[in-house]
Every structure is written in C-alpha cells, then in structure tokens.
Amino acid sequence: LQELEDPRTIGMLDAATLRAVEGPGGILEGTWVDDALAFSADGTRLAAGLFDFDGGAVTAVQVWDTKRLTKPVSTIRIDGVRIRVALSRSGDVVYVATRGPSVLRAYDVGTGRLIASQPVAYLSERTPPLMLSPDGSLLATSHRDGVAVFDARTLRPRFILPGLTDGISSLAFSRDGRTLASGFVSGTAIVWDLSTKRPIRTVKGHSQPVEQVAFGPRGDAVYTVATDRQLLWWDVAGGSFPAR
Numbered sequence: 001l002q003e004l005e006d007p008r009t010i011g012m013l014d015a016a017t018l019r020a021v022e023g024p025g026g027i028l029e030g031t032w033v034d035d036a037l038a039f040s041a042d043g044t045r046l047a048a049g050l051f052d053f054d055g056g057a058v059t060a061v062q063v064w065d066t067k068r069l070t071k072p073v074s075t076i077r078i079d080g081v082r083i084r085v086a087l088s089r090s091g092d093v094v095y096v097a098t099r100g101p102s103v104l105r106a107y108d109v110g111t112g113r114l115i116a117s118q119p120v121a122y123l124s125e126r127t128p129p130l131m132l133s134p135d136g137s138l139l140a141t142s143h144r145d146g147v148a149v150f151d152a153r154t155l156r157p158r159f160i161l162p163g164l165t166d167g168i169s170s171l172a173f174s175r176d177g178r179t180l181a182s183g184f185v186s187g188t189a190i191v192w193d194l195s196t197k198r199p200i201r202t203v204k205g206h207s208q209p210v211e212q213v214a215f216g217p218r219g220d221a222v223y224t225v226a227t228d229r230q231l232l233w234w235d236v237a238g239g240s241f242p243a244r
Helices: none
Strands: 033-037 043-053 058-065 074-077 082-087 093-099 102-106 116-120 131-133 137-141 148-151 157-162 169-175 179-184 188-193 198-204 210-217 223-228 233-234
Touching: 043 082, 058 082, 058 093, 082 131, 093 131, 102 131, 102 223, 131 148, 131 169, 137 169, 137 188, 179 210, 188 210, 188 223
Parallel strands: 033 082, 169 210
Antiparallel strands: 033 043, 043 058, 058 074, 082 093, 093 102, 102 116, 131 137, 137 148, 148 157, 169 179, 179 188, 188 198, 210 223, 223 233
C-alpha cells in the first residue's frame, strides 16, 4: 500500500517489483482514506476505514477481495471520529476500534452483521492501535491502564498489560504470538512476554511518539519508528545499543 496525493484512493504496489498496480474501486462517494488499512493474514481481503470528506467523521468500513478489487464485497456503516481496522486470518470478520464512541467492534464481512462489541477506556484522544495475534485468537489495543487484550471471537477482556503514564501509540505481535511490543507517546517501547504478562525489555531511544513497532522474523529483534525521524533496532534480550 502507498499514500497518494488523492486521499480518496488507495494506492497499491506489487510487492516483488514495487510497481503501482490498480487499487480498489467502489470507494464511497464523498469519503477519503486515512491510514486505517489492513490485509487479512492469508492476503485474500483488504479493509479500509473511510472518513467523510466534508465533516471528517468516520462513515464506513469497506472490505475488498484482493483478486477482484473492482468493487467491495462489503460496506459497513460506522460512527466515530478516529478509527483502526483489522481482519481475521481468512478475512471473514473485520474488527474496528473507534474513538467517539470508544468501542471495539467485530462485524461479519459477508453480511455486515455486528457480531460483538466492547467499550474500551482509552487514555488519550489518539487513534487507537489495533492488532490481531498471528493465530487469530487475541486482539490488542490501547487502554488507559496500558495494553488491553481481548478474546478475538467474543471481544471479552482477557487481561491488561500495565503501561506508563502516557498512551500506547503502536503495537505488534511477534510471529509466534508469544510476545507483544508496544510503543508509547513518550518515545518508550516495551516488549511483553504474554505467558507471564511481564515485560521482557523496556527501551528508551526516541524523543517523540513511537508510531510503528515491528518484530524481526526470528522475534529476537524489535524495530521502532517515531516522529523524531529515527528508525531504531533493538535486541529483545538486551545488552546491545540500538542501531540507527
């Protein structure tokens, strides 16, 4: 995916060549796309959160079949002022985290039916990060007390990982689903062991919010990007200074 000058479109790139390919069609008239975008794990579906072009409020979530992008397979009307989306592994369920109202919701993509909803006590007015675990069983998002983890099927709360006094700005699961990394508005990042619910490492290298966090393929490294325009590499086990 790429950002284009025209926010009413979704730009797509061929992953092998980085050449632009035709993006999704049928985007609702009068709406624009922010960075609320997500692929399903199997790559068959793409979801996007849409904003009203005039008022700026959230209006809908649309989902496309990646093999037939000419029109969406589902358009689900949503209310809110900020939004993040995630798709189940096969793309049959779309998860939506919104502010105004502060709610986590799950919808059946085929019918648009609301499956489950859960209010979430967010700390700040930022757009809440939303991540699905690799096995599709857990959802993680920000919470006023840290990181809230929910059962992906029912949206029932599972546990909260205690955070800092500032808000969570980004989240990422490791490939094996055993650890979770969280970036904070303060520039700090914490890596959690999900079996013990304890932090493995807390790192401080950014002066501004950590907007993206990601694990390396083996799970022994974490990459963080912040609005201070730094990309840092961290050894999860500790003992090394971040590479810049």
